[in-house]
Amino acid sequence: MSASQPPPQTLFIGLDGCTYTILDELIRERPGEGLVMPFLADLIGRGVRCKLRSTPNPLTPPAWTTIMTGKGPGSHGVFDFIRAEDKGGDVYWTLYDSRDVDSEMIWSIASRAGKKIAALNFPLTAPPPKDINGAIVPGFIPAKHLRRNSHPQGLFERIKQDVPGFDPKELAWDFDKEKQAMETLSDADMENWVRYHLPREEQWFKIAEYVLTQERPDLMAVMFDGTDKIQHQAWQFLDPRLAPAQPSELYRRVRGVCLDYFRNLDRYIERLVTAAGPQAQVYFASDHGFTATVEVLRINSYLEDLGYLKFAANDGSELARRREAADFANVDWSQTVAYCRTPSSNGIHIRVASNPGDVGIPKKDYQRFRDKLIEQLKALRNDQGEPVVVDVLKREDWFPGPHMKDACDLTLVLRDHGFVSIRNLKPAVVRRPNPIGTHHPDGIFIACGPGVKAGETLARRQIVDVAPTLLHSLGLPIPEDFEGAVAENFFEPDWLAQHPVRAGAPTRRRGEREQTQEMDAQEKQQIIEQLQMLGYME
Amino acid sequence: MNDHSEPLHAPTDAESLVPRLVALLEDFTQDWDHELSGQMTRETRLLADLGFESIDIIQLVVAIEEEITHKKMPFDQLLLKDGRYVDDLSIGQIADFLARHL
Numbered sequence: 001m002s003a004s005q006p007p008p009q010t011l012f013i014g015l016d017g018c019t020y021t022i023l024d025e026l027i028r029e030r031p032g033e034g035l036v037m038p039f040l041a042d043l044i045g046r047g048v049r050c051k052l053r054s055t056p057n058p059l060t061p062p063a064w065t066t067i068m069t070g071k072g073p074g075s076h077g078v079f080d081f082i083r084a085e086d087k088g089g090d091v092y093w094t095l096y097d098s099r100d101v102d103s104e105m106i107w108s109i110a111s112r113a114g115k116k117i118a119a120l121n122f123p124l125t126a127p128p129p130k131d132i133n134g135a136i137v138p139g140f141i142p143a144k145h146l147r148r149n150s151h152p153q154g155l156f157e158r159i160k161q162d163v164p165g166f167d168p169k170e171l172a173w174d175f176d177k178e179k180q181a182m183e184t185l186s187d188a189d190m191e192n193w194v195r196y197h198l199p200r201e202e203q204w205f206k207i208a209e210y211v212l213t214q215e216r217p218d219l220m221a222v223m224f225d226g227t228d229k230i231q232h233q234a235w236q237f238l239d240p241r242l243a244p245a246q247p248s249e250l251y252r253r254v255r256g257v258c259l260d261y262f263r264n265l266d267r268y269i270e271r272l273v274t275a276a277g278p279q280a281q282v283y284f285a286s287d288h289g290f291t292a293t294v295e296v297l298r299i300n301s302y303l304e305d306l307g308y309l310k311f312a313a314n315d316g317s318e319l320a321r322r323r324e325a326a327d328f329a330n331v332d333w334s335q336t337v338a339y340c341r342t343p344s345s346n347g348i349h350i351r352v353a354s355n356p357g358d359v360g361i362p363k364k365d366y367q368r369f370r371d372k373l374i375e376q377l378k379a380l381r382n383d384q385g386e387p388v389v390v391d392v393l394k395r396e397d398w399f400p401g402p403h404m405k406d407a408c409d410l411t412l413v414l415r416d417h418g419f420v421s422i423r424n425l426k427p428a429v430v431r432r433p434n435p436i437g438t439h440h441p442d443g444i445f446i447a448c449g450p451g452v453k454a455g456e457t458l459a460r461r462q463i464v465d466v467a468p469t470l471l472h473s474l475g476l477p478i479p480e481d482f483e484g485a486v487a488e489n490f491f492e493p494d495w496l497a498q499h500p501v502r503a504g505a506p507t508r509r510r511g512e513r514e515q516t517q518e519m520d521a522q523e524k525q526q527i528i529e530q531l532q533m534l535g536y537m538e
Numbered sequence: 539m540n541d542h543s544e545p546l547h548a549p550t551d552a553e554s555l556v557p558r559l560v561a562l563l564e565d566f567t568q569d570w571d572h573e574l575s576g577q578m579t580r581e582t583r584l585l586a587d588l589g590f591e592s593i594d595i596i597q598l599v600v601a602i603e604e605e606i607t608h609k610k611m612p613f614d615q616l617l618l619k620d621g622r623y624v625d626d627l628s629i630g631q632i633a634d635f636l637a638r639h640l
Binding site for chain 1: 565566569570593594596597599600601603604610613614617618
């Protein structure tokens, strides 16, 4: 590090899926286990903390995109991992990427203001926006594609040369492994799954330390996502409320590996906070929280029971078997009017017949059909007679904005916050053999550093508040079209008086988007049709 | 990201696209372990010759749109045939498709 380079103003550490339910047990002394995260315990004691309410469907891509843009999914346009385009008879599936983010990210906003940034392992940052002053190594990208998706050109090669033990295969996203997060695994596979994340996180830490000390960005941001992955599969080993009276050997071993992960994480946090220096404000946020899910709702199976969906025929071939096992809807499109695309969407799309002969609900019947479906969803009961679906969110209420039309028509909130299954299996509701982790809408938001209050627990904030708070920490004005607000209650009154929140110009769209900003006639017609269906227009 | 070319201006013939796709794919696969010996040509297939998996095709679509066409292309028309995803693609098929849509 050169003495002439200024220290970072802001260090932002993302912890995917982090929840106080687990974190609070790790930052206090526990009999037989001691204090697992002593550095973080001390840091939180010197700072402020609050819960952070996630996006309506608390899921990694939309929620992190909201953290990065200060806008909800209806505005930024990212709803899921997989993006589907209904082509009438067929559905074309691909993945969301940064070009689908229809809102400017804080990385670009800060770069435009002359700040240097680093963003490591955040989803939806590939391909990296071209207007970045600083470094991006994207998350959720397979090893083979990391080099080309890192910014600036040559950064990946420098990391490869300078960071001892750097191994992109150990670090990067593996599509098949990722799927395991939601699958029922054998004990051995589950244990391996947990262990796999330790070296992976070490890799991201080494890159973060390298970039922080070499590049000295004004905004240094890194996301660790092992927290989410481990909690999905190993929740029963992490949540002390589920601890067995007589722990088995497996329990002791897996819990031990989980605690090792969090001990490592504490060490990474200590090293990064120390490297950032005492003048940096430090922030932590998670995209959502975590809890336990105890049952499975096979939503497409239920929609089949209701007569709205027909599963695709399975001819017994290997291809059919693989297709049925895939995590996107496998239905007979000629006989399906309502379906769930992916488990992670936790929602239902209603197909509307736009043209004569199209499969779907006639436009004039949309409202009536949807209201009836909501009633049928809320009427569903499990074996114990308990309602399975406790809330059903209409997209116009929860996803306002230019991308509302891409949201599920209905987003489901299950009683245990579980994700639905889209498998062709009966019965529609079944109890899980063991509780597993699932996303809870309340994550974490923590701050510490100069100007930040000490030792306070504050009221829950919204996920759209993270982006303006980070920009304010950098000394930048808050774009007037941001949907959240600076967490002013995090700061000492004196500091806030010296650093008042300033409103700034609205965010910009990327050049590519500016060209398409003008809606063409077809898009305008689609929006009019949406509004007509919802009864807003005659 | 590397930028191999200036934006294209229509009309573009498929043959002029082949060397640009080859240059892109050579960079794209430079640190892969594929078994292709010799030069990539119009006949080189993504899965059979270059060891592509489906996730790699998604990444290639992004790279083509970012570096060759500089706009989104209706790749569903190339990748989906009769409701099923195609088994493999050659560089020539991609060039022909791009030429038709540029």
